[in-house]
Every structure is written in C-alpha cells, then in structure tokens.
Amino acid sequence: MTGQAGRDARARLLVGGRDVSDVLLADTYWRRLRGMLGRRTLPPALLLHPGGSVHGMGMTRSLDVAVLVPRDRPDRGRVPVDAPMRVAKLAVLRPFALVTGVRGACATLEAPVGGFAGWGLSVGDEVQVVRAAAGGTAQL
Known part of the structure; x- marks a missing residue:
C-alpha cells in the first residue's frame, strides 16, 4: 500500500x-x-467515514459501535468528517458478526468494549471530530 x-x-x-x-x-x-x-493494541476510537455498517470478519475482540447520522442534514448524503453528527444506533460488534446501519448513516464510530460507557455515550448524543493541526495535535 502506498x-x-x-x-x-x-x-x-x-x-x-x-x-x-x-x-x-x-x-x-x-x-x-x-x-x-x-x-495489536486497539486505538481508543476509530471513525469510519463514510460508512454506515461494519463487520467483524477477522476480528478477535468485540467492539462498541455507534452508527452516526448528520446532525443538521439527515438523509441528505455525505457530510464532512468534522461536521456535527448524532448517534442513531449503539451496538456491540462481536467477532465475525455484522452491525447494520440506519437510513441516512454517514459514519461509524468504533471503540474497545466499555469505551462508550466511559464517555457516557448514548443514542441521540452529538458527536464531533476535531482534526489534528499540522503539528499533530488537535485544535480545540
């Protein structure tokens, strides 16, 4: 890969x-x-964008999964990765299983099991990504 x-x-x-x-x-x-x-070591979170469903083929561990929809433009196509999104569905993805999307899904958020509970994430919550600056740190 290049x-x-x-x-x-x-x-x-x-x-x-x-x-x-x-x-x-x-x-x-x-x-x-x-x-x-x-x-080998899972990151604290991974955002798949665009993406509305995920599979666990080849995985050896379960993951928390949140299916995200645009906050301001539901059912209107692709949105920028840093646009505000809303949690439409929460699930636990088990190895070799599938988590299906929802209508209008624009992204999927994954984390090691228990991560969402630690953040207090629930259906309806607003989620937003802040990209890292050129130096490697996110600008908040």
Whole structure:
C-alpha cells in the first residue's frame, strides 16, 4: 500500500461538546479497509467515514459501535468528517458478526468494549471530530 494507507490520521473526539478521546480517522478507502483489523493494541476510537455498517470478519475482540447520522442534514448524503453528527444506533460488534446501519448513516464510530460507557455515550448524543493541526495535535 502506498500514500496514506500506512499513516493514521489523528483527531480528537467530542461528545456533547466534551473532549473525550483521541480518535483515528478512517477517511480513505485503505484506512476503512484496515479499520481495527490486525492491530495489536486497539486505538481508543476509530471513525469510519463514510460508512454506515461494519463487520467483524477477522476480528478477535468485540467492539462498541455507534452508527452516526448528520446532525443538521439527515438523509441528505455525505457530510464532512468534522461536521456535527448524532448517534442513531449503539451496538456491540462481536467477532465475525455484522452491525447494520440506519437510513441516512454517514459514519461509524468504533471503540474497545466499555469505551462508550466511559464517555457516557448514548443514542441521540452529538458527536464531533476535531482534526489534528499540522503539528499533530488537535485544535480545540
């Protein structure tokens, strides 16, 4: 793989306006293809954008999954990765299982099991990604 395939794009994750976690952005084909697969240590969060459903093929651990829809434009197509989104569905993805999307889904957020509980994430919450600046740290 070449280009951005081998580098992870990093950002900060806001839930209800609170800064809760680092998040890796899977915002290219190659990053979405890799997802959480083959990682010895799981990142605290991974945002698959665009993406409305996820599978656990090849996974050895369960994950918390949130299916996200645009906050301001439901059912209107693709939105920027840093646009405010709303949690439409929460599930636990087990190895070799599938979490289906919802109508209008624009992204999927994954975290190790228990991560969402630690953030207090629930259906209806607003989620937003703040991209890292050129120096590697997110600008809040």
